[in-house]
Amino acid sequence: MNLVLIGVNHRTAPVEVREQFAIPEARLPEAVKTLASCEGIEEGMILSTCNRVEILARTADAVPALDGFFRQFYGIDPAPYKKYLYEFRERDAVRHVFRVASSLDSMVVGEPQVLGQVKEAYAIARAVGAVNSQLDALLTRAFAVAKRVRNETAVATSAVSVASVAVDLAKKIFGNLEGKSVYLVGAGKMCELAARHLLAHGAKQIYVANRTWERATVLAKKFNGQAVAFEQLYETVPQADIVISSTGAPHAIFRKEHGERFLARRRNRPMFFIDIAVPRDVDPEMNRLDGIFVYDIDDLQQVVSSHVADRRAEADRAEAIVHMEVEKFQARLQTLDVVPTIVSLQEHLETVRQAEIDRVRGRLGTLSPEQELAVEALTRGIINKIMHTPITTLKSAARESSEVTTVIDLVRKLFGLRELRSSAAKDEPQAVAGGRRGAAN
Amino acid sequence: MPLIWLRVAVVCYGVGLLYSLLLLSKRGNLLGRIVEPAVGLGLIFHFVSLVESTVLVGHLSLASIHYSESILAFLAMVVFFVFFVGYRTVSPGIVIFPIVFVLTFASAIGQKPVTLTSPLLRNGWIFVHVVLIFTGYAGLFLSFGASLLYLAQERALKSKRQTPLLTWLPPLQTIDDIGYHALLFGFPFMTFGIVTGAVLAIEKYGPMFFYDPKVLLSFIMWAVYMLLLYTRWSSGWRGRRAAFLATFAFVVAICAWAANNFSRVHRFIAS
Numbered sequence: 001m002n003l004v005l006i007g008v009n010h011r012t013a014p015v016e017v018r019e020q021f022a023i024p025e026a027r028l029p030e031a032v033k034t035l036a037s038c039e040g041i042e043e044g045m046i047l048s049t050c051n052r053v054e055i056l057a058r059t060a061d062a063v064p065a066l067d068g069f070f071r072q073f074y075g076i077d078p079a080p081y082k083k084y085l086y087e088f089r090e091r092d093a094v095r096h097v098f099r100v101a102s103s104l105d106s107m108v109v110g111e112p113q114v115l116g117q118v119k120e121a122y123a124i125a126r127a128v129g130a131v132n133s134q135l136d137a138l139l140t141r142a143f144a145v146a147k148r149v150r151n152e153t154a155v156a157t158s159a160v161s162v163a164s165v166a167v168d169l170a171k172k173i174f175g176n177l178e179g180k181s182v183y184l185v186g187a188g189k190m191c192e193l194a195a196r197h198l199l200a201h202g203a204k205q206i207y208v209a210n211r212t213w214e215r216a217t218v219l220a221k222k223f224n225g226q227a228v229a230f231e232q233l234y235e236t237v238p239q240a241d242i243v244i245s246s247t248g249a250p251h252a253i254f255r256k257e258h259g260e261r262f263l264a265r266r267r268n269r270p271m272f273f274i275d276i277a278v279p280r281d282v283d284p285e286m287n288r289l290d291g292i293f294v295y296d297i298d299d300l301q302q303v304v305s306s307h308v309a310d311r312r313a314e315a316d317r318a319e320a321i322v323h324m325e326v327e328k329f330q331a332r333l334q335t336l337d338v339v340p341t342i343v344s345l346q347e348h349l350e351t352v353r354q355a356e357i358d359r360v361r362g363r364l365g366t367l368s369p370e371q372e373l374a375v376e377a378l379t380r381g382i383i384n385k386i387m388h389t390p391i392t393t394l395k396s397a398a399r400e401s402s403e404v405t406t407v408i409d410l411v412r413k414l415f416g417l418r419e420l421r422s423s424a425a426k427d428e429p430q431a432v433a434g435g436r437r438g439a440a441n
Numbered sequence: 442m443p444l445i446w447l448r449v450a451v452v453c454y455g456v457g458l459l460y461s462l463l464l465l466s467k468r469g470n471l472l473g474r475i476v477e478p479a480v481g482l483g484l485i486f487h488f489v490s491l492v493e494s495t496v497l498v499g500h501l502s503l504a505s506i507h508y509s510e511s512i513l514a515f516l517a518m519v520v521f522f523v524f525f526v527g528y529r530t531v532s533p534g535i536v537i538f539p540i541v542f543v544l545t546f547a548s549a550i551g552q553k554p555v556t557l558t559s560p561l562l563r564n565g566w567i568f569v570h571v572v573l574i575f576t577g578y579a580g581l582f583l584s585f586g587a588s589l590l591y592l593a594q595e596r597a598l599k600s601k602r603q604t605p606l607l608t609w610l611p612p613l614q615t616i617d618d619i620g621y622h623a624l625l626f627g628f629p630f631m632t633f634g635i636v637t638g639a640v641l642a643i644e645k646y647g648p649m650f651f652y653d654p655k656v657l658l659s660f661i662m663w664a665v666y667m668l669l670l671y672t673r674w675s676s677g678w679r680g681r682r683a684a685f686l687a688t689f690a691f692v693v694a695i696c697a698w699a700a701n702n703f704s705r706v707h708r709f710i711a712s
Contacts, residue, residue: 172598175612267677270613287599290680299601 003138005093006066006078006085007047007054010107013084015298019279021053021074024248028121029128031073036130038068043135045125047100049117050190050246050278050297051107056097058134094138095326101142102149102322107301108162109315110155113189115146138329145325149318163194165303166274166295167201170242173272173293181205183240184225185233186247187215190276194244195223207240209233211247234258238265244274245281252283259286274300334398341408342391344417349383390415443497446490447511447549453483454514454545457538464535464609476531480538484518487545491515507548513575514544520579520626528619530611536586566641573634574659578694580627581666585691587620588684595680617679620687624670635663658697665690 008018023031028046035044035055044057055066070078078085088096099105101118122139125131131139149155167177174180180203184191187210195206206225210216213229220227228236233253237243238261247253254273262271268291275282275296287294357379367375390411397407411417456479460472472479494508521537594610610616642656669686672678678686 169598171612172594173613175614268679269677270679290595290682293598295601302601 002059002061003056003090003093003134004059004066005054005056005088005096007052008081008084008086009052009054009105010298010301012086015278015280015296017081017084018051018053020076021048022050022278023048023053026248028124032125032130033128034073035069036128038066038072041066041069043131043133045121045131045135045139047118047121049114050276051301052100052105054096054100056093056135091326091330094329095322097138097142098145098322098325098329099319101139101146102318103146103155104149104315104318104322107297108165108304111162112150113193115143116189118146119143141325141329145322148325149321152321153314153318155314155318162190162276162297162300162304163197165300166194166244167197169274169293169295169300169303170198170272171201173270174241176202178202179204180241181207181239183207183209183237183243184219185209185237185243185245185253185281186277187212187219188246188276191244191246192219192222194274194276198242199223203242205240207236209236234261238262238271240271241269242272242274244276246275246277247281248277249281250279252279253281254286255283256285256289259289259292263289263291276300331398334404335395337404338394338398338408341411341417342394345387345390345411345415348415348417349387353379353383443490443494444549446486446493447545450483450486450490451542451545451549453479453486454518454538454542456480457483457534458542460531461535461538473531476534477525480518480534481522484515484522487511487515487518509571509575510544511548512572513578514541514548516572516575517541517544517579517582520576520583520623523626524583524619524623527622528611528615530615530619532590532609532611532616533583533586533619533623536589537582540582566637570634570637570641573630573637575634577627577631577634577666578698580623580630581662581687581690581694583623584620584627584669585687587616587623588687591616591620591680592684620683621673624666624673628666628670631663631666635659655697655700658693658700662690662693662697665693 008021010018013021023046025048028048031048032044032046035041035046035057038044040060042058042060044055047054047056055069057066057069067078070076096105101115103110103112103114106114118139122131126136170177170180177198180198182195182198182203182205184195184206187208195203199206206220206223207228208216208220208223208225209228209230209232210219211230213227216227216230219225237254237258243254245254259271270291270293273282273286273292273294275294278297280296282294282296284294284296286292357375364375394407394411397404456472457476460476463472491511517537518541521534521541524533525531590610591613594613594616597610598613638656638659665686669683669690672686673683
């Protein structure tokens with residue numbers, strides 16, 4: 001399987017770069033379709049969250065063809081961004097997918113949101129038909145690994161979420177959150193989570209503004225809050241002490257001049273903007289205003305990273321699980337890689353046997369049924385003996401990851417088997433899909 | 442004897458000073474555990490010293506400049522403790538402790554105190570006037586300290602780095618409350634102090650007392666004090682602007698304090 005994964009995340013790229021690659025939820029199906037239709041790409045999916053954008057694809061040949069996707073979808077040449085992008089192949093890609101799903105690669109190690117985000121990305125890719133057999137197996141396995149990590153280690157239980165960091169900061173500004181009001185701009189999951197935390201620490205009034213009025217009312221109802229029409233955003237925001245923004249807007253919706261007006265309306269009482277949107281909703285310039293504090297997702301990470309050290313040990317255990325699972329998955333993959341070769345070897349020898357029997361049948365004359373059976377048994381016995389060693393070699397090579405392709409190639413050359421990729425590709429998926437599902441369970 | 446108690450108090454306040462210096466030099470909260478009992482003890486010794494010297498003189502009076510410095514330091518500590526009880530934070534001490542230490546130290550090493558011999562000082566009203574003004578000063582000191590802390594905390598929050606200072610300082614809102622309430626607390630004292638002073642001076646010198654540098658400076662300080670309260674009340678000035686104003690008020694207060702030498706009205710040394 002030619003697996004390739006290219007991405008940017010919170011560690012490799014600052015938010016300014018990530019926001020260029022971020023794909024809003026509404027455009028994701030279109031993006032995945034574009035990806036799948038790119039030349040040389042057989043399957044693909046895209047994960048786009050505020051911390052990462054990752055493109056996972058199975059390609060037809062070993063040379064990755066993802067540059068085409070960058071040009072087609074983003075309209076940019078990826079070359080200048082190379083220093084921000086990471087690229088994983090094969091085993092490393094598998095490991096990365098497992099780590100991301102298990103929340104080991106997250107800004108806040110162990111935070112539970114990312115698994116949901118991966119599942120969502122997978123569902124979207126499936127819905128548009130961009131994933132089938134192989135990525136399907138990989139993702140199914142990734143979800144199982146994530147579950148294992150969550151159940152067998154304490155990584156998830158002690159997670160400091162971005163939301164709780166936001167609460168700590170709010171407390172550093174306002175002291176007591178008792179009676180403070182919170183304004184949610186955008187009705188995303190993270191917004192909701194942060195609001196829940198703030199409420200748990202005493203915040204009182206919740207306002208929700210969202211472009212779609214229905215979602216705003218639903219969320220407001222959940223918190224006993226008040227939905228506000230998006231058009232009245234700027235008039236109503238000054239009523240809130242804490243603003244959490246996570247809209248999908250392509251440009252900042254709160255700029256410095258807005259901040260000045262808010263402060264005037266509030267008689268300079270401080271305001272805390274938590275900007276978890278990528279691209280950012282709050283102009284960083286706002287932070288320069290006396291009395292306005294702006295933290296974007298990267299700033300929150302900085303704070304979070306100081307808490308991360310405590311969970312190193314648990315994370316190490318989780319990494320060990322991931323490592324083990326990657327090995328298991330690779331072994332299965334390679335066993336599956338040798339299956340078509342074994343099948344075609346068997347088919348090849350069977351054809352040879354049949355042809356030879358047909359050729360000598362005339363010279364043998366009429367045979368009794370017993371003799372017929374004996375010839376059959378003799379020839380079968382010969383080809384089974386011949387096949388025995390190559391098949392065991394193939395199977396054991398599948399376990400020794402490094403030499404599997406060499407052995408496959410060798411066997412194919414020795415026996416003159418047809419080229420796998422061109423002709424066998426058509427009937428391979430079914431066989432593999434069946435086998436893979438068995439493997440995944 | 443009072444001098445010995447005062448010197449013990451100075452040592453105790455020295456712990457407070459050291460505490461502030463260590464915090465400012467980023468060594469962290471090293472003396473955090475002992476600073477509260479130390480300065481508390483200092484305050485008790487200080488009180489004993491003040492009572493003894495009053496008993497020694499025989500009546501309430503401001504027998505010397507050193508004595509009044511001591512009273513100012515004492516009142517600043519009292520106000521500090523009032524707010525400490527209210528807000529459970531020693532943080533304004535980072536500014537108050539050094540001021541108190543310097544004042545107490547100056548009054549404790551005084552070998553030959555400048556004795557104020559003017560019979561005027563026998564007047565109990567003068568004493569009331571001075572204590573009121575000093576309490577007003579103490580409120581101003583505390584507010585000044587809080588405004589500096591506010592600036593520091595605001596910087597720390599905006600720079601988004603987890604500095605030791607950020608973790609040590611109380612929340613921004615608390616610092617703000619301390620600053621504002623210290624102003625509110627000190628203002629009536631200052632006002633009544635100035636009023637009693639004015640009444641006493643008119644009695645003695647007539648309306649001409651007003652053209653005295655110390656009196657003028659005091660009025661300026663009162664006006665700045667008023668301005669601080671007004672801007673805070675009307676447009677909620679905090680942070681940088683409030684800190685500038687508070688610093689200005691603090692400087693004027695120091696000048697007013699130091700202006701005794703030029704003041705005819707406050708010249709209590711028999712010449």
